[in-house]
């Protein structure tokens with residue numbers, strides 16, 4: 001499958017992986033928007049949030065558990081961080097393999113642009 005994040009997950013394309021298990025990989029964003037900017041992805045190819053099924057519920061829950069662990073590892077747990085999953089055009093989704101952005105290490109404004 002010609003998917004950038006599938007290729008990162010199966011190591012066809014190199015990345016700075018900060019966490020990996022059978023189902024999930026996390027790696028630093030190539031164009032960071034904060035001092036800590038990590039993408040947490042399921043290895044399963046799911047294009048957008050709209051493609052989720054009830055079978056994916058536990059997997060999506062695990063993305064958040066991994067975010068929890070990474071926040072502690074990167075020492076942004078107490079200062080805080082933001083988790084964002086963009087969907088389709090208006091949100092600016094550019095890679096169609098779902099990914100949870102973890103942004104931290106600076107104060108963020110609200111609402112996002």
Ligand code: DGP
Nearest residue numbers: 015027028029030031086092093094095
């Ligand atoms: P989104 O716009 O929500 O689809 O976010 C896609 C993110 O993926 C964006 O922040 C930049 C990042 N990205 C794109 N190509 C690569 C790549 O080849 N390697 C890494 N590590 N990140 C990438």
